[in-house]
Amino acid sequence: MKPFLHKVWRWRILIIVVLAIVTSIGTTFVLANSNQVVVQANVLNIRKGPGLAYDVTAQVNKGQRLTVIGERNEWYEVRLSNTEVGWVASWLIKNTEVSATSNQIGLVNAGATPIYASKGQKTDPLAQLNAGDKVAVLYQEDGWYQIKHADSVAWIAQSKVKLTDQVESDAKTTNTGNSSTTNSADQVVVVDSDGTPLRSEPSASASVVTTLNAKDTLTYVKTVNQWYQVKTSQGQTGYLASWLVALADKKTQDDTMPKIASNLAEATIVLDPGHGGSDTGALSGSNQYEKTYTLAVAQKVATKLRAAGANVVLTRSNDSFVDLAPRAQASNKLKADAFISLHFDSSENANEASGVTTYYYHNNRDKKLADLISQQLSNLPLDNRGVEFGNFQVLRDNERPAVLLELGYINTKKDFSYIQQNDYQNKVASDVVNALTAYFK
Ligand SMILES: [Zn+2]
Incomplete structure (x- = not known):
């Protein structure tokens, strides 16, 4: 009995290994530029959040590769072996050329869309997303998207997501976004609150081009009456009531106004x-x-x-x-x-x-x-x-x-x-x- 069982298991394992290799070579590709860093320190702590005060959730060793998927306050958000997400201090990684990958934003196109810990509905859903929810897409594999979810990643059926041209921008999550972007305009407009309408004309009765969220940053074009003409990152032009936004000088914003967090x-x-x-x-x-x-x-x-x-x-x-x-x-x-x-x-x-x-x-x-x-x-x-x-x-x-x-x-x-x-x-x-x-x- 024993040798027979042994043989069957050997075959099964071989098949699984071959399948795994075929799957990973055949259909996995990264949607955005993948930025890999190699750990230089003997041991590097992976933390739950972008700061030394966060708990250590894992440790990685010298030579191990991490994919950088985000950046905040000089900490890199990294993905470990495709499942876990954590943060590492950027100054503890020797590679200075790295910058965060721009994860593409997708919109969930159906209500009550389940997301899973692994692709393929094999486990109970981790959560359900609503139509219109934004997700940061990391990978596409076998008809599934791997997305950022809380402190980890999750999988969502590709058919339930419509990719946008937007990338996950630093400006939404951190206060350093403006100073690093290169733009010919000297001034930017920063939106104060969620749901601020961008209008087609400099008037409160003009039609709404789109609605903006707090901290959205737009390029300032000119002032008409008490309205700012602005350009969104997607190239849309419209008008914002000057009393609903803050106009900031892009070059000096960081130096003269160290306090940027608004709450x-x-x-x-x-x-x-x-x-x-x-x-x-x-x-x-x-x-x-x-x-x-x-x-x-x-x-x-x-x-x-x-x-x-x-x-x-x-x-x-x-x-x-x-x-x-x-x-x-x-x-x-x-x-x-x-x-x-x-x-x-x-x-x-x-x-x-x-x-x-x-x-x-x-x-x-x-x-x-x-x-x-x-x-x-x-x-x-x-x-x-x-x-x-x-x-x-x-x-x-x-x-x-x-x-x-x-x-x-x-x-x-x-x-x-x-x-x-x-x-x-x-x-x-x-x-x-x-x-x-x-x-x-
Ligand atoms: Zn003292």
Whole structure:
């Protein structure tokens, strides 16, 4: 019995292998330019989202190939062995020539269209899509499209999707889209809200050419009365009411207006828990270190910011030493929409001082954020010492809106009794979230 079974299985396996090879050679092709990168590091973390704060979902080894399918905040969205999707820090990949693949956008053409984990309806559907839903198409294979779906990919019958000329553009998901596109026009128009009508004439009663979504960016042509004549990326021309959009100077947008996220959910926030590892920071009594409480507060702020949908990156997430330069660099590299450094003060002698202080360095860039946070910190049970200029390296080297908070005197008994409390730490976290919510409005 045994040898016989063995033989049958060998044949089956051989047939499956041959079929797999034939299928992959015969019918698989990439719709857009495939951009493959080769992992150079010995081990590279694949994360759930575009930031160091996201969980690691997988690791890949040196020499392994990844297909880049998206880009955000200098992180690449990559596909692993055709099923899993994750994010890798672009600066950890040595290949500098890579750029994100432009995934073609398809429109679902039927209601209640099921999508599957693998092609061919072999499993229960993952979800159902509605007619008109947009999908980013990665691959076509055997009458199926592989599409992006949540943190992974899914398959949808090719007959249920109509491909458009549109490609998935960076502008929709990130704030760096405008600066990298080359266009002869100097100015762009950015749409404020979903459903904004593009009209055929500069009048509210003119027919609607198409409707636009928030953050859609169009080329500015000229102004007629109080209407902007614009061109869409598909070449359609029409008019937008100037009061429904923002006109921005394309060249300087990035430099003079570092704050581009229009709400907290789209923002990348870098939180910087002061000190860590061998750098203990200030001391309370003989064995209570500043580094412990900066991390505790940072984690509470992070939790609340993530609940509000923000992309949060911590410069350290455990008790490890991180130098000052890389803290500001993280903010610059990620093009953070805000950088917040968390500290506790200490006075020369114990019990000499009390209260919280908010520091800024670059007046134009940081002051507004500092003012908003300081206003909120007035809720705390400790005195608010207000906003001050502070010559701190993490602020000085920062190219993004940045503030440093001294959240009480750790060597003052009264202050430390609060600093230790979860309640106080949570109040600080709520204050920071409220200030950022106001800041991005
Ligand atoms: Zn400190």
